Amino acid sequence: MDLTFSEKETAFRDELRGWLADNPPSPEPTDGGEDANYAWRRDWQRKLYDAGWAAPGWPAEYGGRGASLTESAIYFEEIGRARVPLPANVLGLLLGGPTLMVWGTDEQKDRFLAPILSAEEIWCQGFSEPDAGSDLASLKTRAVKDGDGWVVTGQKVWTSGAQYSKWCMLVARTDAEAAKHKGLTYFLMDMEQDAIQVRPLRQITGESEFNELFIEDAWIAGDCLVGGVGNGWKVALTTLMNERAGLAFFLQVRLRRLLDDLIDEAAARGLLEDDVVADKLGALHVKTEILRLTAY
Numbered sequence: 429m430d431l432t433f434s435e436k437e438t439a440f441r442d443e444l445r446g447w448l449a450d451n452p453p454s455p456e457p458t459d460g461g462e463d464a465n466y467a468w469r470r471d472w473q474r475k476l477y478d479a480g481w482a483a484p485g486w487p488a489e490y491g492g493r494g495a496s497l498t499e500s501a502i503y504f505e506e507i508g509r510a511r512v513p514l515p516a517n518v519l520g521l522l523l524g525g526p527t528l529m530v531w532g533t534d535e536q537k538d539r540f541l542a543p544i545l546s547a548e549e550i551w552c553q554g555f556s557e558p559d560a561g562s563d564l565a566s567l568k569t570r571a572v573k574d575g576d577g578w579v580v581t582g583q584k585v586w587t588s589g590a591q592y593s594k595w596c597m598l599v600a601r602t603d604a605e606a607a608k609h610k611g612l613t614y615f616l617m618d619m620e621q622d623a624i625q626v627r628p629l630r631q632i633t634g635e636s637e638f639n640e641l642f643i644e645d646a647w648i649a650g651d652c653l654v655g656g657v658g659n660g661w662k663v664a665l666t667t668l669m670n671e672r673a674g675l676a677f678f679l680q681v682r683l684r685r686l687l688d689d690l691i692d693e694a695a696a697r698g699l700l701e702d703d704v705v706a707d708k709l710g711a712l713h714v715k716t717e718i719l720r721l722t723a724y
């Protein structure tokens with residue numbers, strides 16, 4: 429595999445690198461907690477959006493630049509290199525939008541894509557449940573047809589950013605009799621309703637990146653179903669494929685950045701001469717490179 433960039437890819441990188449150098453985000457807030465941090469990332473997304481850099485991988489007709497996969501990889505590498513944050517609506521930009529482009533109706537694309545790009549409406553991903561993680565298709569959250577829409581009851585977990593979200597990509601069971609992968613349907617659930625309780629999960633770092641969702645008779649309008657009844661597994665796979673190509677690519681860049689900091693810190697303390705430290709850093713370097721090449 430040849431990972432040398434073409435002239436077009438190098439020009440893309442240079443333009444982005446120049447823009448990031450000239451347009452850094454405002455300083456990260458030091459107080460105000462996670463809410464202030466989130467507002468800061470939302471402002472950052474608006475700045476990216478105004479310059480056409482919020483989602484270069486989206487087709488031009490939806491407000492992107494039609495960037496190739498390699499250019500999208502360059503985008504994440506440059507964001508990591510410039511040490512700027514990911515846009516606030518990362519799940520909408522990387523997962524939700526691309527899923528709608530494949531499976532959404534024209535009306536859904538018109539309604540949802542623009543506010544994802546501008547960070548007007550934040551999205552979260554309601555897939556995992558307490559007994560359905562790796563085995564996602566065993567999920568139990570139920571959606572029952574009711575007139576023009578659907579009524580949903582169940583529990584989700586690890587829902588990143590739910591506390592800031594307007595829309596949730598929700599996979600729910602609509603047919604309990606069908607084989608487990610076939611009884612699922614993909615919905616867009618409006619998070620602004622009393623029937624949904626969002627409870628933050630406190631991590632060891634003190635932050636609450638993700639949440640539990642308790643859903644008791646929540647309402648989903650009929651036009652918020654994506655890809656057809658019983659087709660939820662296929663639609664969810666589209667979301668997950670985009671998660672791997674986009675989000676996972678950025679996360680390995682972030683890991684590289686953290687490791688470089690650690691190596692600098694060890695060097696500053698004169699610890700690179702210590703065989704044990706050098707061995708451990710070397711092993712971490714190899715693992716990080718493996719992740720980077722796997723991501724490519």
Ligand SMILES: Cc1cc2nc3c(=O)[nH]c(=O)nc-3n(C[C@H](O)[C@H](O)[C@H](O)COP(=O)(O)OP(=O)(O)OC[C@H]3O[C@@H](n4cnc5c(N)ncnc54)[C@H](O)[C@@H]3O)c2cc1C
Nearest residue numbers: 552553554555556558560561562563585586587588589638
């Ligand atoms: C930072 C972060 C953010 C996340 N954000 C979201 C989100 O926004 N929305 C969302 O829906 N989910 C989210 N998740 C959840 C994530 O997708 C789940 O953690 C994942 O699906 C794994 O499920 P689990 O945690 O229940 O682990 P489990 O499925 O219980 O797995 C536990 C362990 O058992 C192993 N294992 C499981 N099954 C088998 C098997 N059959 N054979 C051998 N080994 C097995 C696994 O490899 C793992 O090591 C997030 C997770 C993380 C870490």
